[in-house]
Amino acid sequence: MTEHELRDLIAEVAEGRLSRRGFVRRMLALGLTAPMAGMMLAHSGVAFADATLPYKPTKAGGGGLLKVLLWQAPTLLNPHFASGTKDQIASRIFFEPLAGWDKEGNLIPQLAAEVPSRENGGLSADGREVTWKLKRNVKWHDGKPFTADDVVFTAEYAADPATAAFTTGAYTNIKVEKIDDHTVKITFREPTPFWADPFVGVTGQILPKHHFGEYKGAKSREAPANLKPVGTGPYKFVDFKPGDVLTGERNPDYHVPNQPFFDRLEVKGGGDAVSAARAVLQTGEYDYAWNLQVEDDVLKRMETGGRGRVSTVVSGDIEFIILNTTDPWTEVDGERSSVKTKHPTLSDPKVREAINLLIDRDSIQKFIYGRGGTATASFVNQPPRFKSQKLKYEFSIEKANKILDDAGYKRGSDGIREKDGKKLKYVFQTSINAPRQKTQAIIKQACQRAGIDLELKSVTASVFFSSDVANPDTYTKLYCDMEMYTTTQPQPDPERFLNQFVSWEIANKENKWLGRNVSRYSDPAADEAYRAAQKELDPVKRAALLIKVNEIFCEAHVILPLLSRTRVAAGASNLMFDHSGWDVDTWNIAAWYRT
Structure with a gap:
């Protein structure tokens, strides 16, 4: 579709000759999502209706205890330090953003009174300003009023480099102004096509200024509220044992009528995905289990128990491997895997290319993940219009051997290849999880046939995905040669998903390893394309720029995509829950209820 044809369609919607739903259907056929179509209409001055969420209870409370299992146990409750999904999920129970994403990808107001649009005056024609109107009569859990001051403070808090927030990238290049107590305006430096990043979803949870004001910057890790949150959410904090149990109670002053339904909440951490699935689907001990990274055949057998059901939703999540081009075994200025070092062998593109050919993605999908993932060579897979059509994957031990032969890596007496005294021996780490250990084993076997030796390392999930700056085994440290995990879009x-590929987001000691670029790899062409995409208002040109960023890293074989992940959860048969593939599972936990 040409730009002229697109503008004609938008004009038809504005004039009432084409319904908004009809426009969305046409955009879906081109690979866009509903929210992107909505934002295109909004930028053109055409209002786009939000999806409504069904909710049947006629009063708040009365639902008793809601029991949730996060088999990767939360360790902190400050959403701006939460580099792991488990901590983001736990934080969202207490804190809220201005808006969140539903399963259809629609933007839903939470602390905002409405979603900004051209029609309601929330979006400027030049793409540089967004005005948010806030809900009135919202209270923090301690009874203090929620105001624009809290929104402005949250932006300042996250943007301060000394705070070392995981969400810094969403707030560094914007100006946030208080218009009045219930209105804030965001000004972007450049025209910004995707404006729904600051204060939205995972990166957007608002902090109370009166609890965090003294802890902005260097003292950020000292705030008591990092572990004892005071938010605006549907549940108030009761107790937290990091790595174990989190409890909350119904917020009687919650700002949504008749919500929440449950009186108490218990979030149990630890264990593994299989036992979490069993506790919901077979024994009925828990109401909900998150992220069931379990072999699909196992889940199907458990579902026959009748206690619960498996829920799958489309997402942009990706299971992938990072090949470390820095040296994880040499320390420089107090950190390993420093950008000041070079990996002895993985800095060689030919070695990385060979390893990519040694991954049997089709078998990993067929025999392990099933409904949980689709084999892919692209880091970005959803929405389809952003997926590269150029990237392809292949499994060939023969081709991998030839590449290594031609590159001069010879087999030693032990069968392991080496060159200039440097052996192709690597530590390959991931979290403890049965599908991941089976995936490791498949890759190790293929690598052995090509003269590459892999030492498999498995780290407890609560450690691997924690934000503990003192722990060497967290995934952001990358203190190994290669590692595998899922990152969520x-x-x-x-x-924002692709800021993992820009130079200014490299994880290091200075930012407490909370930078989004865990690989440490960078490319000036990727940086240039990313910056251009951030201000490109033409949707077709913008998509091409983001695809280029993706392709640079995948073609360099620093990032080895494995599976486009479907989000899989389990809920009790009588639990009505709002599971989204575009936000954390607890994004709308206030609306959960039991039939």
Whole structure:
């Protein structure tokens, strides 16, 4: 579709000759999502209706205890330090953003009174300003009023480099102004096509200024509220044992009528995905289990128990491997895997290319993940219009051997290849999880046939995905040669997702390893394309720029995509829950109820 044809369609909607739903259907056929279509209409001055969420209880409370299992146990409750999904999920129970994403990818107001649009005056024609109107009569859990001051403070808090927030990238290049107690305006430096990043979804949870004001910057890790949150959410904090149990109670002053339904909440951490699935689907001990990274055949057998059901939703999440081009075994200025070092062998593109050929993605999908993932060579897979059509994967031990032969890596007496005295021996780490250990084993076997030796390392999930700056085994440290995990696409637009590939987001000691670029790899062409995409208002040109960023890293074989992940959860048969693939599972936990 040409730009002229697109503008004609938008004009038809504005004039009433084409319904909004009809426009969305046409955009879906081109690979866009509903929210992207909505934002295109909003930028053109055409209002786009939000999806409504069904909710049947006629009063708040009376639902008793809601029991949730996060088999990767939360360790902190400050959403701006939460580099792991488990901590983001736990934080969202207490804190809220201005808006969140539903399963269809629609933007739903939470602390905002409405979603900004051209029609309601919330979006400027030049793409540089967004005005948010806030809900009135919202209270923090301690009874203090929620106001624009809290929103402005949250932006300042996250943007301060000394705070070392995981969400810094969403707030560094914006100006946030208080218009009045219930209105804030965001000004972007450049025209910004995807404006729904600051204060939205995973990155957008608002902090109370009166609890965090003294802890902005260097003292950020000292705030008591990091572990004892005071938010605006549907549940008030009761107790937290990091790595174990989190409890909350119904917020009687919650700002949504008749919500929440449950009186108490218990979030149990630890264990593994299989036992979590069993506790919901077979024994009925728990109401909900998150992220069931379990072999699909196992889940199907458990579902026959009749206690619960498996829920799958489309997402942009990706299971992938990072090949470390820095040296994880040499320390420089107090950190390993420093950008000041070079990996002895993985800095060689030919070695990385060979390893990519040694991954049997089709078998990993067929025999392990089933409904949980689809084999892919692209880091971005959803929405489809952002997926590269150029990237392809292949499994060939023969081709891998030839590449290594031609590159001069010879087999030693032990069968392991080496060159200039440097052996192709690597530590390959991931979290403890049966599908991941089976995936490791498949890759190790293929690598052995090509003269590459892998030492498999498995780290407890609560450690691997924690934000503990003192722990060497967290995934952001990358203190190994290669590692595998899933990263979540936090919104139905890949711009923020792809900041994992820019030079200014490299994880290091200075930012407490909370930078989004865990690989440490960078490319000036990727940086340039990413910056251009951030201000490109033409949707076709913008998509091409983001695809280029993706392709640079995948073609360099620093990032080896494995599976486009479907989000899989389990809920009790009588639990009505709002499971989204574009936000954390607890994004709308206030609306959960039991039939």
